[in-house]
Structures are given as C-alpha cells and as structure tokens.
Amino acid sequence: MSVPFQASLLDSGPGLGNLVQAHRTELAGGAWVDVLPGWLRGADTLFTTLVQDVPWQAERRRMYDAIVDVPRLLAFYREGMALPDPMLDAAKEALSRHYRIVFTTAGLCLYRDGRDSVAWHGDRVGRGSTEDTCVAIASLGATRVLALRPRTGGPALRFPLAHGDLLVMGGSCQRTWDHAVPKSTRPTGPRVSIQFRPRDVL
C-alpha cells in the first residue's frame, strides 16, 4: 500500500464529490435546478489561487443613459483556453460526463464583498434564448444566495451557496426563469463563482 495514496485519502485533499448525489428541484415551465453541497473538496487553495492569479477585470456597462461599474470583477475563459487551475479542468470534464453536455467555457466572477452582486437576468445570449440548456455554477469563499424567480412573476427561491457548493440550472431555466445574486448588508467576505457553459450559451 503506498503511503502517499493513503495520506491523500485521510486528509481529503482536493477532489470532486459524486454528481450522482446532486439533489434536483423541478421548477415550473420545464426548468430544473440541481444542488450538490461541498462538491469541490479541499478547495481552500483553489479559492486563494483564483483570487490571486486570475486576471480580474472591472467592467463598465451602459445602463439606460449612464455608464455604470459592473458590481463584481470578471474573467472569461473561452473554449480551448487554459483554465487557471487543473481542478477546474477536472470539474468541467466531470460535469460534461454526468450531464452528457459538452461544457466549453468558464466564466468567473469575484464578488469582493456584500456590495457586489448580479442583477436579475437569464443567460440568454445565444442558444439559451431559444433552447433548453445547462449552466453549472461552482461557488467558493463566502456564502452568497443565488435567487431564482419565474419570468412570469411569483416568489423567488433562494439557494444559499457555500464554499465548494455546486448549483446547476437546466431545462428551460434560462428562458423561463431569471437568476440573481442579491447584495447583502451583512459583513461578507469575497466569493468566487465559476460558471461552466456549453458552446454558444452566454
């Protein structure tokens, strides 16, 4: 028996949980959400690496007639680009195998504190506007709520995402539901989210 192998079993180093254990919530209109708490294991180093090494960009966007700061930092890894950590390659592969969908891109967001957020939207640029698709989000660092609400109106569902958690939106979710990461007034540390998407979904 090799000592290093046994050591890695004992200290539960970096690794991925089993996607079969994800819990599915069926939503109205043919949408669904899978949640798997603690999917990314031993991810403290990954979180630190991403915060420090990713070339984070501040973006400004036109909002009606004003140019406003996007309230989070961003990085986007197109299809074929090397991801900033091998654990993200493993995560992308595992998701592609499990969901039988080829995830090709990784969008990264850094929410510096509770003032950073993403407003209500669906990932509807490209195919997501007309077809069923899948967007998988891995969350690291501070716990933040990912909220979902039907576009036709109705109460929001709130999924608090903690360090290492996975949330996958599937079916018609991007067309029929909106999602958001609301601001928090509580003292909130940084959070990194990684969104894996198939080709032509943004």
Ligand SMILES: O=C(O)CCC(=O)C(=O)O
């Ligand atoms: O950070 C998150 O969990 C969500 C990000 C998001 O919805 C997006 O970038 O489209």
Ligand SMILES: [Fe+2]
């Ligand atoms: Fe989104």
